[in-house]
Amino acid sequence: MADPAQKSPIHSFQLPPDGLLKAVPFFTVVSYGAFAPSPTSVAGSLASLFAPAQLLRSYILSQKTFGYILWIVIGLHGLESLYTLSLCVRHKAPFMVSLKYWIATVIIGFPVWMDLHRRIKSGKKVE
Template sequence: MADPAQTRKSPITSFQLPPDGLLTTVLLFTVVPYGAFAPSPTSAAGSLASLLAPAQLLRSYVLSQKTFGYIWWIAIGLHGLESLYTLSLCVRHKVPFMVSLKYWLATVFIGFPVWMDLHRRIKSGKKAE
């Protein structure tokens, strides 16, 4: 006799991008790299000083360029770990391959909001059974 856990269908059959967190992600993915990687006014790109003035203000009054760089690399590392967790959720709950791939990629780029929404959807799907 087959184990009921093995014959159950996955509660997740489609990809759904969570609306919460997208604004924060877009903001962080523009401000942090801009603050971390925009050249200084004394570099060869100094002719772009008017475009880079906000980055200079951020660096002088908020955080240094080095700190922005650290934040950037920490975020990349955390998103990598979060994406592995998302992948484990998808495998454990037998989410279809293409849907799993979409969730994995979304977690790589967006992070926390994606896997939290996936976790919530899995829990609500289990309660409905």
């Protein structure tokens, strides 16, 4: 049986087209909900800036829950980045390409490693 690393090497970094569209809004809402100050600690003119966070906290989730979600996402991104790194090593991607995939997975998460996995599978089908 042939070595999978010789069948589908990854030579270049490719950011998934929908990766940022999924990750940025989610991370923005969660971090905004987790880190926005309470209404009593905000000065008058800044209170309106954090009003949406107060609305989210009062009707959807508490600040503590937003914090838990944020830490869970950070932990999952860490695990996903290890999986991405293992894919890059297994398929003998160059160091800089592996580093880019690792950093992108730490920041964006599953869209990066799903796209990398898809690229590896499509490379195997071509050959």
